Amino acid sequence: MKTRILTIILFALLVNAMYSNIVILNGLTHVYTGSTGETITGEVILFNSSDQEQRVTFELNEAIFSCTSNRIFIKDKFHQQSSSKWFSANLMDKLLAPREKYVYKFSIKIPNDKSLKGSFWSMLMVNVEKPIKEESLNTKIGLDTKIRYAIGLLTNVNAFDNVNLDFSSINLKEDSNSLKKELEVKVLNESLFIEGVKLSLEIYDNKGTKIQETETDRNMVFPGFCRDFKFDVSVLPNGEYNCVLIADARREFAGTNISLTIK
DSSP, X not given: OEEEEOXXXXXXOSSOGGGOSEEETTOSEEEEEEOTTOEEEEEEEEEEOSSXXXXXXXXXXXXXXXXXXXXXXXXXXXXXXXXXXXXXXXXXXXXXXXXXXXXXXXXXXXXXXXXXXXXXXXXXXXXXXXXXXXXXXXXXXXXXXOEEEEEEEEEEXXXXXXXXXXXXXXXXXXXXXXXXXXXXXXXXXXXXXXXXXXXXXXXXXXXXXXXXXXXXXXXXXXXXXXXXXXXEOTTSOSEEEEEEEEEEETTXXXXXXXXXXXX
16 A cells, blocks of 8 residues: 655635644645555644644545536535545544644545446545634534635555546637736546646747747646646737647656647
8 A cells, every 4th residue: 555645735715724723734635545445544634833722623525526617525425436435534523732733543445346446535624613612612602614624535446547638628718908818728537547637838830940838737637527727828929830738647648739829
């Protein structure tokens, strides 16, 4: 079993996370690889950086993706690739003392089903509440959530397939107010596994001279769903251009040639 901590992704609701006194020390996206029947153990390390007690609560949510709308988080509604039923831990409240570090431990038990293959996921939601003393709980005072962290628990089951990516749409978008021009690329992941995808774009003029080369950050594209990538091409003068667009995932590459007209 192999564990990797990937790029931190922070979802802060109502108040920006920079104001939170609770810090997640070991990242907000945890990726595990295991085999059928294996039990994976994991942990989330929290630290109360303030001089006051802080209450946190834990719950499981699903991350629902789509090629046509934004990702949403939802409770008690499972998707086809959900790993929520594999999750085992105490979904409780925890009062953190000032400067306390707390290790929240959990396990993910992959079912003993040989047909399982691909990436499965669930979201552990950590809600940071208003500071409250333990003895105040019986007063039934309502607590307002200030910060919410969504911790992705992503589990790859059994051997990886080859990368299977497709460019589902490529469009040039122009903002008439700012005059900003962006090439928007929608990448579809047709494999069974979550892929970390980075795009690169080479732009050539009508004489075949390369005049611009740029790349995106690497972002996760979930199986069966899309991810939008953008290239700023505002600096290009009006004209006709030939471009080479390449998607890189796990050092496997998919590419296409496109014609670009700037007016």
